[in-house]
Amino acid sequence: MSAPLLKVENLCVNYGHIEAARGISIEVGEGEFVGMIGSNGAGKSSALKAIAGVVKPASGSITLGGKPVQGLASHEMVHQGVALVPEGRFVFADQSVEDNLILGGFVQAQRSGVAALRDDIDRMFQLFPRLKERRTQQAGSLSGGEQQMLVIARGLMSHPRLLLIDEVSLGLAPKILDFLFPVLVDLNRQGLSILLVEQIATRALAVTSRAYVMENGNVKISGRSSDLVKDAAVMEAYLGKQH
Ligand SMILES: Nc1ncnc2c1ncn2[C@@H]1O[C@H](COP(=O)(O)OP(=O)(O)OP(=O)(O)O)[C@@H](O)[C@H]1O
Ligand SMILES: [Mg+2]
Known part of the structure; x- marks a missing residue:
């Protein structure tokens, strides 16, 4: 190795x-x-x-x-x-699904610019179509499985x-x-x-x-x-x- x-x-x-x-x-x-x-x-x-x-x-x-x-x-x-998806599925409950992803993309946006954020969000929606359907919904109202998808996607947003x-x-x-x-x-x-x-x-x-x-x-x-x-x-x- x-x-x-x-x-x-x-x-x-x-x-x-x-x-x-x-x-x-x-x-x-x-x-x-x-x-x-x-x-x-x-x-x-x-x-x-x-x-x-x-x-x-x-x-x-x-x-x-x-x-x-x-x-x-x-x-x-x-x-x-390094991105950590922590135990307990912590989401920003009163923020929308999309805003949770934007928060996860903050570091990457500093590197690649805000325009690249859009592409990254679209990539996450391809990976997790359920999140796309719920893009404007408050994260706190998602099911447990959807919250887990969101926390993983938010981690991936930092590349x-x-x-x-x-x-x-x-x-x-x-x-x-x-x-x-x-x-x-x-x-x-x-x-x-x-x-x-x-x-x-x-x-x-x-x-x-x-x-x-x-x-x-x-x-x-x-x-x-x-x-x-x-x-x-x-x-x-x-x-x-x-x-
Ligand atoms: N914030 C904390 N303050 C004090 N003790 C802690 C804290 N976090 C964990 N511990 C203790 O440290 C030890 C290891 O805990 P840790 O959470 O790392 O284990 P784990 O393998 O992740 O367990 P689990 O499978 O229950 O998630 C345990 O004895 C736990 O009680
Ligand atoms: Mg543990």
């Missing part, structure tokens, strides 16, 4: 005396689709937040394309090409090199997931590197090429997703909820 796009070494994240991440080391190659699975409280969200600059790591190193980025603020990480996604499936019906996961696979095939945190391990392992199994603030097992899914011990110990 060529030098990884993302390289995280010995990442530690603390909240007061709580050690949420205890020396996590992971990599995402250029164009790779990598999963992170594991039980509740294993430190998955903390790792993503530290990579995205939402929380400051206590120690460890994070490089993007070989450049050290640990400790940068979240808006600086957006400039570096990331690396998309970090936290719990795409949370509270969503299997039918919506049958739509969303193939969209992520297509985005990856078009060249986007993705690190996907997911509780439904079978879903994550079906779309990613490699995955890390997290436990208690650290990487417990890593390997090819196609091998992990056949590993009875992994499946039994870490799979939790499935659908």
Whole structure:
């Protein structure tokens, strides 16, 4: 593998005396689709937040394309090409669908000009036709699945090199997931590197090429997703909820 796009070494994240991440080391190659699975409280969200600059790591190193980025603020990480789709589907509830997308495109508009924003919004509407139908609707009135589409689309508006996604499936019906996961696979095939945190391990392992199994603030097992899914011990110990 060529030098990884993302390289995280010995990442530690603390909240007061709580050690949420205890020396996590992971990599995402250029164009790779990598999963992170594991039980509740294993430190998955903390790792993503530290990579995205939402929380400051206590120690460890994070490089993007070989450049050290640990400790940068979240808006600086957006400039570096990292977009986080956070857990919980946060949308700007009283703004329209289109305005949510415009807000996501702010950094890119500074680079490419406002005219390019229109093209990007149209691209998102092609990806998620449901959002096009609801373009003028307040984001807070969308269904859970539509809000998840909007949060992913808003992240894509910044033209990331690396998309970090936290719990795409949370509270969503299997039918919506049958739509969303193939969209992520297509985005990856078009060249986007993705690190996907997911509780439904079978879903994550079906779309990613490699995955890390997290436990208690650290990487417990890593390997090819196609091998992990056949590993009875992994499946039994870490799979939790499935659908
Ligand atoms: N803001 C916070 N303040 C204090 N403790 C926190 C905070 N966020 C997370 N933690 C704790 O850090 C540990 C790791 O949490 P984290 O959210 O990273 O795990 P997770 O793997 O994403 O879990 P889940 O599957 O439930 O989303 C847990 O013990 C959690 O209670
Ligand atoms: Mg989490």
